[in-house]
Amino acid sequence: MSTKLPECGVARFLVLLEGPWATLIVRELLAGTRRFNELRGALPGISPHTLTSRLRKFETYGIVTRTIYAEVPPRVEYELTPLGYEAKAILDAMAVWAVAVPDPASVE
Amino acid sequence: MSTKLPECGVARFLVLLEGPWATLIVRELLAGTRRFNELRGALPGISPHTLTSRLRKFETYGIVTRTIYAEVPPRVEYELTPLGYEAKAILDAMAVWAVAVPDPASVE
């Protein structure tokens, strides 16, 4: 990120899971190994551009592994590393809390 | 956010705490009531523009209250609502996990 955020754990998290799709991709992988197009299908609206971009970033941070099977047609599987799986508790907590927050649209 | 994300709890969270500063502001308020300039001082680099923008959004979602004291000079205090405080566990978890993730810069 261009913005220089303060040095704290939360900021590290924000840089890693930057952007609206990042967290959703991790969430999808939480359910198990996924192939490129399986992820696309599970994330309606995401473009291959974005998906590739996020996946590559996760790889460099070591929270996702990319396994290539030299077959025809080619097959590539993405899977969370143990470290990646540990994010599950956080995503679950995020979902629970967010649902409790009232929707301003329904209020105003 | 312009992007239409899937309908799930995690997505709600992402929309609400959109942007790198949002979460950090909540984190700061977790420590207690803060005035506008106290937040600015605690968040080096944030512009009044951004701070105001995020704070207003939090208000509309009911996770932050804005109390205005008709004094001279004017004083305005921001405080998390009980609902807002409940996000503490999530931010703590985020920080713990993120610190465990290796920094790719130090690896490459």
Added chain:
DNA sequence: CTGTATCCCCTGGGATACTG
């Protein structure tokens, strides 16, 4: 002090087309 108003930049993300 607490914002608001402009103007500009940057990056995530979409759309589309094309390759190994």
Added chain:
DNA sequence: CAGTATCCCAGGGGATACAG
């Protein structure tokens, strides 16, 4: 199937100046 390459857009965010 699994990407990569372009081009474009939206909006978060910074800087600065100004207002209540």
